[in-house]
Amino acid sequence: MPEFRNYFLNFGPQHPAAHGVLRMVLELDGEVVVGADPHIGMLHRGTEKLAEHKKWMQNLPYMDRLDYVSAMCNEHAYCLALEKLLGIDVPIRARYIRVLFDEITRILNHLLWVGSHGLDVGAMSMILYAFREREDLLDCYEAVSGTRVHAAYYRPGGVLRDLPDTMPKYTESKWKNAEKLKRLNEARDGSLLDFIDDFAQRFPKRLDEYETLLTDNRIWKQRLVNVGVVTSERAIALGFSGPMLRASGVEWDLRKTQPYEVYDRLDFGIPVGTAGDCYDRYLVRMEEMRQSTRILRQCVDWLRANPGPVVTDDCRAAAPPRAEMKSTLEGMIRHFKLFSEGFFVPEGEVYSAIEHPKGEFGVYVVSDGANKPYRLKIRSPGFAHLAAIGEMTQGHMIADVVTIVGTLDIVFGEIDR
Amino acid sequence: MKSTSPAPEMFAQTLQRHFGKRVSTHVSLGQTRIDVDANDYLDVMQRLRDEPDLCFEQLIDLCGIDHSAYGKTLWTGRRFAVVSQLLSISKNRRARIRCFVPDDIFPSIPSIRPVWNSADWFEREAFDLFGIVFTGHGNLRRLLTDYGFDGHPLRKDFPVSGKVEARYDAGRGRVVNEPTTAKAREIMPRRFPE
Structure with missing residues (x-):
């Protein structure tokens, strides 16, 4: 009788737990994973090559399409x-607006993560709750930029425009009667800042609800504790950053250690894990959402009290005000020059x-003085995290591979670029 | 939490003490770039990680650059360079290492995968996109491009429209690659200030 040797199993790219288009070739000994070889590039769109042929400003919307969450x-x-x-x-108000939206983005990202990670591991209801909150935050995106996902709101030198005074409201339809409408529009009577403030008030309670569902859930812990320990x-040698690094016990957050914008004026904490397993990464991300909510509140308070310009008047990169464009030569x-040949x-x-x-998202730009980048290299955090999956899955069962793919928080837009 | 990073000039002195004439240091926009020769590359990288007063534990990024179309005038230097971004968590410091690759026809440079594990995929990517061979890497396969892809797309002589296009051939019952019919078009050409 022939002896069973290690065999190979193809995972993805069409798999609900593959988070998009991950293909992995798993080497198995029975049900135990011996090695994992991810094949990526299924979503490679050549962003870096395209960037070399686009003007500086035209590249900005491409950035949205990297990590689209x-x-x-x-x-x-x-x-x-x-x-x-x-x-x-950059004017100070624009800095605060950017921090505000960075933190909204962080909550958006972590909500999607906790929802889809729950879905991977078997907590079906999480994604429904997470998307309920995401809806409110995407409305904030829409209120400032006009789009829900690919915002293109930031500009070199500030942001596109100031925060709006009104929030869009739900309208009556076959599915929304007057009573439901009143409940939905309750927080939308004031400005965007009022809406965010209201969100920051109710969100910690929602987080508590999520934690009652997951944190001490026996199945959740059985699936996560001691899985994928780094x-x-x-974690340092593998180039980890962000929550992946912090869950392994390294206190490193660029917002604190190399502060940009106004993070050095804000009061927030950095959660750090101890065990470096999937469960710690879950806890770190949940706590990060709470800390982001704290930052939201501080930004809202500051922005309410301090009006001002939101984009630089430096003529090299910023368009002139409409009135000036219409009235002066x-x-x-x-x-005309700015929108035809662009800026140098x-x-x-x-x-x-x-x-x-x-994690750490970096952009390395080389300019040779032209109106287009000479080289634009995008350093995406997920790239380094996914590269480590072979090491992380070793010795685990096939079911744990799904947990580990989920805990990495990968999005193929940024990995394949 | 650690304090903010020390002045780049102090750091340049530390580098001079360790490497002498083997590296040249450039500071611009508050960031330090270290230029190193390909012969010293691996050794300098190893010491950048291991020396207690340098201590760059993390390789954040590594990428290739093709200089053949750089600037207004003809580029006369070496064509390819490998640029790495290093991060020291304990010293809270960053450095950028640039190393020009000796041969333009068959570019090859030692792999730093033995020094930092994270170099694995970054070097595979640079090989895939630029055709730079990292000797001693051990698993240098294409990473981002399609199976069976021909050429190195981020080289400046590779057209942005690509070389082939794929379509499903019903007769042969599979996807076939054919020379592309797409025309390269550029609305606003690359331009320099007068």
């Missing part, structure tokens, strides 16, 4: 890089990184 954070890293190269100053030394020429970025190179919800 946390679009604004991607734009942020790109804008920071351009601002450094151009040497332009020690702090290995210089304004019209400036506007001085020769040089810069790497700018931000604390993205998934």
